[in-house]
Each structure stands twice: as C-alpha cells, then as structure tokens.
Amino acid sequence: MAEWVDACATGDVDAEDVIRFDHGARTFVIIRDHEDNYYCTDGLCTHEDVHLEDGLVVEATIECPKHSSIFDCTSGEVETPPACENLCTYPVKVDGGRVFVEI
Amino acid sequence: MPRDYDLLGPDAQSAVAKGLVTEDWYRTPIDRKVMKALMKRADQPAIRDTGVLFGLMAVFAATAIALMPSWWSAPFWLAYGVLYGSAMDSRWHECGHGSAFKTRWMNMVVYQVACFCMVRDPSCWKFGHARHHSDTVIVGRDPEVAIMRPVDMLKMAANLVGILDVIDGVKRMIRHAAGHILPDEADYVAESFHAKTIRTARIWLAIYAATIAAALVFQSWIPVLLIGLPRLYGCWHMVLCGWLQHGGLADNVLDHRMNSRTVYMNPVSRFIYWNMNYHVEHHMFPLVPYYKLPELHEICRHDFPAPNTSFLDGYAQMLPALWRQRKDPDFYLRRPLPETANPYHEGPAAKAA
Numbered sequence: 001m002a003e004w005v006d007a008c009a010t011g012d013v014d015a016e017d018v019i020r021f022d023h024g025a026r027t028f029v030i031i032r033d034h035e036d037n038y039y040c041t042d043g044l045c046t047h048e049d050v051h052l053e054d055g056l057v058v059e060a061t062i063e064c065p066k067h068s069s070i071f072d073c074t075s076g077e078v079e080t081p082p083a084c085e086n087l088c089t090y091p092v093k094v095d096g097g098r099v100f101v102e103i
Numbered sequence: 104m105p106r107d108y109d110l111l112g113p114d115a116q117s118a119v120a121k122g123l124v125t126e127d128w129y130r131t132p133i134d135r136k137v138m139k140a141l142m143k144r145a146d147q148p149a150i151r152d153t154g155v156l157f158g159l160m161a162v163f164a165a166t167a168i169a170l171m172p173s174w175w176s177a178p179f180w181l182a183y184g185v186l187y188g189s190a191m192d193s194r195w196h197e198c199g200h201g202s203a204f205k206t207r208w209m210n211m212v213v214y215q216v217a218c219f220c221m222v223r224d225p226s227c228w229k230f231g232h233a234r235h236h237s238d239t240v241i242v243g244r245d246p247e248v249a250i251m252r253p254v255d256m257l258k259m260a261a262n263l264v265g266i267l268d269v270i271d272g273v274k275r276m277i278r279h280a281a282g283h284i285l286p287d288e289a290d291y292v293a294e295s296f297h298a299k300t301i302r303t304a305r306i307w308l309a310i311y312a313a314t315i316a317a318a319l320v321f322q323s324w325i326p327v328l329l330i331g332l333p334r335l336y337g338c339w340h341m342v343l344c345g346w347l348q349h350g351g352l353a354d355n356v357l358d359h360r361m362n363s364r365t366v367y368m369n370p371v372s373r374f375i376y377w378n379m380n381y382h383v384e385h386h387m388f389p390l391v392p393y394y395k396l397p398e399l400h401e402i403c404r405h406d407f408p409a410p411n412t413s414f415l416d417g418y419a420q421m422l423p424a425l426w427r428q429r430k431d432p433d434f435y436l437r438r439p440l441p442e443t444a445n446p447y448h449e450g451p452a453a454k455a456a
Contacts, residue, residue, distance in 0.1 A: 017139060048237055050126055056142045056390050065390055066126070067233040068201045080201060081226075082233040084293045 004093070004100045007040065011097070018062060020053035023103060028090070029053055030099055031073050033060040039073040040090040040101040047083035104433055106242045106354075108251050110287045114243030118355070122451035123241045129358040129448035130387050131406040141391045141399055144205035148394040149197075152374065153213060156194070160186045168325055180328055184337025185375065188265065191220035192341040193377035193393075199229055202392040203377070219310070222272030222334060224279060224303055226296040227288050234291045236389055240354045240362045246291065250350045252432035254425045259346070265338040279304030340375055344368075347417045348382045351424030353435045357450030359386040360440070365400065365410040366417040383407055406445060408438035 007021045013032040020043060021028045027043035029052045037060065043051050045064040054065040060073045069083035076087035091102040107114040118124055133141075160183055167179035197203040198214035218225040231246045238244035250259065261267050278285060284297045292300070310330070317326040353361040360383055368380045379385060381396035384403055391399050404410070411417035424436045440447065 014136075014139075017135075047233070048126070054138070056139075058144070063201075063390065065388075066236060068390065070201070080207070081293065081296065082230050084295055 002102050004102050007099045007101045009097055010038070010094060010099055013038070013099075016057045016059070018053060018055055018057050020051065021101070023101075026103070027051065028101065028103070029055075029062070030092075030101070031057055031062055033057065033073060035060075038092045038094060038099050040092050040099075040103075041071065041073065041076055041087040045069055045083055046078070046085035046087060106252050106432060108242060108248055110243060110246055110290050112243055116243070118238070118241050118244050121355075123355055123357070124238060124244060125357065125450075127357055127448075127450065128387075129360070129445070131403045131445075133388075133402060137402065138388070141388070141395045141402075143395075144202065144392060145394075146205045146209065148392075149203040149209070149213075152377070153194075155374075156186060156190055164329060167328070171325065180333075181336070183329075184333035185340050186337070187220050187333035188335065188337030189340035189344075190375045190377075191217040192338070192345075193375065193379055195221050195223060195228070196232070196379065197377050197393050199232055200389055202390060219307060220334060222269060222276060222307075224275065224300050226300045226303070227275070227292050230292040230296070231288075236386065239359060239386055240349050240352075240356075242354055246287065248354075249345050249348070250425065252354070252428050253430065254428040254432075256425075256429065259425075263339050263342050265335045265342070268338070269334055276304045276307055280308045340372070343414070344372065344376045344380065347411070347414075347421060348379070351421040351428065351436045353437065353449075355450075356447075358448040359383050360407055360444075361437070361447055361449065364417065364421075365407065366414065367410055367412050368414060372414070405441060405443040408440055408444075 170176035195217035
C-alpha cells in the first residue's frame with residue numbers, strides 16, 4: 001500500500017536540478033523545475049538503467065546523462081529516443097519545507 | 104586473442120559474461136554545480152556555426168559551378184566536399200546527441216540533413232551511437248569500431264575516400280528501402296523505429312535517383328558533385344579525425360581515459376569536427392555541448408593522460424601501435440596518467456587477466 005514518504009527538504013534541490021532519493025530497495029529522483037514544482041520519477045532511465053541523478057533538467061524535462069533520452073517530468077512520457085518506455089512518476093506534495101512522495 | 108566484432112557473434116556473448124556490459128564506467132569527479140553549468144544549452148553557437156557552414160557550402164559550390172569545366176573549379180569542389188563529407192559527420196554526431204542547439208527542432212533538422220549527406224539512417228545511427236556510448240570499444244558490442252584488430256591497412260586506406268563505408272551505407276539503404284532491417288541493426292534499434300527507417304530509405308533513394316537522372320539528362324557532373332559524391336571525395340578529414348578517437352588504444356576496458364584520445368587541433372579542423380578532438384571528455388560526459396568541451400578539458404585534465412599536441416603528434420603515437428596491431432591484436436597503447444589522476448579503472452577484463 002502506498003504511503004507518503006519524506007524525501008528531502010525543498011532546498012536540497014536547486015531550481016532546474018535533480019537529486020537521488022533511495023527508499024528501501026528502490027531508487028528514485030526528485031526533480032525541481034524552473035517554476036519550483038517538484039516531481040518524483042523512477043531513478044533509472046528506461047533505456048539502459050542509467051541513473052538519472054546526473055541528468056540535465058530543462059524546465060519540466062529530464063535528460064538521461066548517458067544517451068540523452070528526454071522524459072517529461074509531469075507524466076514520465078518519453079520525448080526523445082533511444083528510450084522507448086515511459087518513466088513511472090509518483091505523486092509529490094510539499095509541506096513545511098519538506099518534499100513528500102507517495103510510493 | 105582473435106576478436107570477432109560481429110554484434111551477434113561469440114564475443115558479444117562473452118562481453119556480457121565478463122561483466123563488460125555495464126554502467127560501471129569511470130568518471131572524473133566534478134562538482135554538480137560546475138557540471139550543470141557545463142551542460143547548459145544555448146542556440147547561439149550552433150546557429151552561428153551552422154550559418155557559416157551552409158554559407159560556405161553555398162559559396163564554394165556556386166564558385167565551383169561557375170568555374171566548370173575548368174580545373175580551377177577543383178579546389179572549390181574539394182572545399183565543398185570536406186564540408187559535405189566531413190563536417191556533416193560532426194553535425195550528425197552533435198545533433199544526434201541533441202546537445203548542439205538548445206531548441207530541439209533545430210537539432211532535428213540539422214540531424215536529418217547530416218544523416219542524408221553521410222548516408223546514415225537517422226534511427227539506426229541514433230541507436231547505434233547510443234550503443235557506442237554504452238559499450239565503447241567493447242568487442243562484439245560496439246557497432247562503431249573504426250579500426251578493428253588485427254589492423255588491416257588496406258581497408259583503412261580504402262576508407263580514406265569512404266569506399267567501404269559508402270558501400271555499406273548504400274547497401275543498407277537499399278535493403279531498408281526494400282522493407283528489411285538487418286539482423287545487426289535489429290539488435291540495437293527499437294522495433295517501433297523500423298517503419299521510419301524504411302520510409303527514410305525510400306525518400307533518400309528517390310533523391311539519389313533524381314540526382315543521377317539529372318546528371319544523365321543534362322550530361323553534367325554537377326548534380327552528383329553536389330549530392331552523393333562529396334561523401335567520398337570529402338570524407339578524408341572525418342576519417343583522419345575519427346581514427347584518432349580510439350585508434351591504437353585499449354579495448355574491453357571501462358575507462359574512457361584508456362580507450363579514447365584527446366588531441367589538440369587547429370581552429371579550422373575544430374570547426375569541421377565541432378570540437379570532438381576532446382574525445383575523452385565527450386565520452387565521459389556526453390551531455391556537455393561541443394562549445395563547452397574546451398572548458399571541460401581544463402577541468403578534467405589533471406585526471407587524464409596528456410593530450411596529443413597536434414594531428415602529427417597523435418599520428419606519431421598511433422601509427423606505430425596500429426602497425427604492431429596488424430600482427431599482435433592484443434597490443435595497445437597504455438598512456439601514463441599524471442600523479443594527480445585517479446588510477447585507471449580497467450574493469451573485469453583486468454581482474455580476469
């Protein structure tokens with residue numbers, strides 16, 4: 001059953017940037033876009049399991065650091081290959097300066 | 104040890120078994136804020152360079168046509184050819200990475216034009232190049248190994264004018280146009296892109312057929328000197344730069360400092376090659392756009408083997424190694440690291456040895 005998990009402080013992620021968030025045996029990324037919206041997606045690119053923590057965030061997209069697949073952070077949808085499968089995304093809320101993720 | 108570069112061959116399986124197909128590649132530690140600034144995209148440098156490139160191509164082609172049939176047209180054809188057959192390779196490369204322009208459609212337009220000039224299907228080469236970055240010079244995995252071992256100097260000489268590459272590209276285009284995806288391509292190209300590949304090949308074949316028809320109808324070399332042939336007579340610069348990328352260095356390792364080479368080049372070559380002479384840097388951090396690579400080089404150089412100081416210096420280092428690799432395919436150049444560098448990360452092949 002999904003639960004809200006405290007992932008990080010809002011200030012831990014710079015604008016248009018990403019950090020890694022591990023929970024249990026799973027790995028995710030917390031992304032902050034140019035308008036200070038926060039997102040959580042699976043941590044690994046669907047193309048070849050490269051971690052997205054070193055990726056490039058432009059507005060509300062994240063680009064894989066190895067092969068440049070771009071994903072929409074809001075939906076997880078692939079925008080450019082070589083990835084062909086969408087990323088899983090998770091609900092996020094900000095409360096009291098903390099970022100919570102429902103996973 | 105003999106090597107089998109076939110992507111469906113036994114070395115492909117043994118690379119997986121040996122743990123060489125992995126994300127465990129060495130990367131020089133760089134502060135995230137610095138890396139973020141390096142990765143930041145802009146349109147201006149690539150718009151400027153693309154304007155200069157297509158402007159020069161137009162001027163060279165117009166001058167060459169105006170001077171035909173005099174031999175005085177030859178230098179202008181040669182200059183046009185280098186921009187078509189060599190500069191388009193680097194445009195294919197950078198725009199394929201999506202890092203040349205900030206605006207995505209600009210990358211896409213230049214990528215499509217460059218793919219046509221280089222006779223490289225946009226989808227196959229997009230996926231193939233992704234594999235080259237995943238498994239750089241891993242035998243049986245990397246579809247872009249330019250110099251295979253044992254080294255065949257005759258093949259290399261033939262490719263100075265693109266003969267083998269163009270024959271392969273045209274064969275693939277014809278097979279694609281007939282509705283077939285080749286088995287090696289099926290190994291790395293997503294099935295959802297196969298229809299696009301087939302459609303692209305049919306459009307390209309129609310363009311080449313129209314070009315040849317125009318040459319025959321007008322009894323003129325001009326159409327084929329403009330489209331198609333420059334891929335042969337102008338590719339030498341791309342080939343000379345391309346061999347330096349990995350030639351004579353290690354294979355089956357997990358450290359780009361061991362299998363890639365950074366070479367200082369003159370400004371004209373760097374324009375044609377779009378700074379891919381900073382090749383170790385590019386492989387380690389492929390999201391950094393070409394115009395930021397010199398800056399990245401300065402940040403990383405304490406951790407890298409000394410760069411070659413020129414084309415000549417690079418060839419002086421590489422050619423003797425290639426000569427030896429004709430008979431001794433296990434030989435490779437192992438360049439010393441500076442004292443400030445982290446040790447080489449050779450990966451499981453070294454542990455096994």
